[in-house]
Amino acid sequence: KAGVTQTPRYLIKTRGQQVTLSCSPISGHRSVSWYQQTPGQGLQFLFEYFSETQRNKGNFPGRFSGRQFSNSRSEMNVSTLELGDSALYLCASSPMFGGTDTQYFGPGTRLTVL
């Protein structure tokens, strides 16, 4: 079974631009979570989607948004990029929402903001 895929793997943008990252979960998984990883803050939760609905949201500004499609694929968008948004953005999928399901992570998208 194919793992979680994220595209693109690397991205370079300039301040003020916006960016869209994509995540395809493991086949059959319906829950998708997004994380931001930086050397200073570590792994921080952004949001989680299940059945096309945002179920949980982390403590990030409104510039960070996401959505999930009917096939469980998810996208996250960051508008008006700032230098501090440079990070590894990780997507994780799990079968359902609730319970003890393990999260399976993708390889991440490395975003660099210049």
Added chain:
Amino acid sequence: LAKTTQPISMDSYEGQEVNITCSHNNIATNDYITWYQQFPSQGPRFIIQGYKTKVTNEVASLFIPADRKSSTLSLPRVSLSDTAVYYCLVGNTGTASKLTFGTGTRLQVTL
């Protein structure tokens, strides 16, 4: 949200057993404890999960005392390829608390 504390780094020689402890004093009743391994430029990889007492799988053991305020990941006979960052995660799916990662422990294994 449950907050976790782990040692920043640990060193070990190949073949030794490594124990990494995570403190989570305000763990909630319905929270589980999960450990992940992460290599550079890769996403975290699930190692083991438990609620209480001891859990063992083919790669690790997880020890959780009765009060559940801490947990210990035990890696038997580490090899060079176990050099990675290990994260303790406390929470449960269904709430945002599932998603609180610790700072991670950087394990360096040498010959």
